[in-house]
Amino acid sequence: MKSLVIATSNPHKLHEIEAVLGPIGFTCTPLQDAGIPEPEEDGETFEENARIKAMAYAKALGVTVLADDSGLEVDALSGRPGVHSARFAGVGDTRAQRDAANNARLLRELAGVPDALRTARFVCVLCVARSDGSIVAESRGHFEGRIGHALRGSNGFGYDPLLVLADGRTSAELSNDEKNARSHRGNALRVLVALLAS
Numbered sequence: 001m002k003s004l005v006i007a008t009s010n011p012h013k014l015h016e017i018e019a020v021l022g023p024i025g026f027t028c029t030p031l032q033d034a035g036i037p038e039p040e041e042d043g044e045t046f047e048e049n050a051r052i053k054a055m056a057y058a059k060a061l062g063v064t065v066l067a068d069d070s071g072l073e074v075d076a077l078s079g080r081p082g083v084h085s086a087r088f089a090g091v092g093d094t095r096a097q098r099d100a101a102n103n104a105r106l107l108r109e110l111a112g113v114p115d116a117l118r119t120a121r122f123v124c125v126l127c128v129a130r131s132d133g134s135i136v137a138e139s140r141g142h143f144e145g146r147i148g149h150a151l152r153g154s155n156g157f158g159y160d161p162l163l164v165l166a167d168g169r170t171s172a173e174l175s176n177d178e179k180n181a182r183s184h185r186g187n188a189l190r191v192l193v194a195l196l197a198s
Contacts, residue, residue: 003027004128007053007067009038010095012157017066019180020189028066036060041083046070046125047138049083054129062131066192070124070184072159074147076117077109085158099158103151106162110147118146120163122171124184126192137195141187143171155179 004021006014006028018028039056043049046069054067071085081088081102089105092098110118122143128136143163151161153172156179160172171179180186 003029003064004066005029005031005057005061005063007031007057007065010157013068013070013185016180016183016185017068017189019176020186021193024193031057041069043069043083046083046123047127047140050125050127050138051129051135054127054135055133058129058131059133064131064136065129067127067129068124068185068188069127070122072106072120072122072163074106074110074118074120076113076119081106095157103159103162106147106159107149115146118148120145120147122159122163122184124188126185126188128192128196137192139188139191139195141184141189141191143182143184143187145171 002025004026006017008014008031014030021028036057039052041049041052043052049069050067053069054065057067058065071082073079073082087098089098089101091101124141125138127138130136145163145165148162148164148170152170153161155174155176156172161170163171165171
């Protein structure tokens with residue numbers, strides 16, 4: 001259990017996971033080293049998609065796998081983009097292009113919505129599955145804020161430059177240590193570690 005394949009092709013997510021798990025003795029291997037095709041994430045919830053990924057990769061590789069499914073829930077948009085966060089705008093060939101298009105669409109859809117109604121949160125669900133596909137542990141974390149009116153900050157990815165926190169900074173304006181201590185992924189990882197330890 002101290003060796004995990006991390007089921008993500010997103011280098012930012014991998015870095016955040018390693019930053020929390022590495023210091024407590026976990027060895028995290030990136031998925032791109034494995035060459036396994038990506039399963040179809042057709043779940044309706046973050047939990048369903050995390051399970052799909054964890055179980056599929058664990059069985060295909062014959063190892064223990066940690067999968068993450070995460071995204072942004074915006075209250076004024078009835079929880080959208082939710083599980084469709086990564087491809088909200090539906091355009092872009094690179095991660096940077098998709099991020100820019102997603103943020104632009106989010107700002108368009110929230111045009112005219114007052115600050116008090118722009119509440120939102122990042123959600124992260126983690127799932128660990130054994131080589132036989134059985135689920136070992138699952139956890140969920142949140143990171144609350146509101147959607148700003150313009151991008152701010154460069155230390156992040158996805159919607160980080162738009163999620164304004166209670167202290168007025170965006171998620172992309174936090175240091176790596178601050179983000180890991182407060183973020184949805186950091187929170188979910190700490191719960192997961194406690195579950196694995198028990």
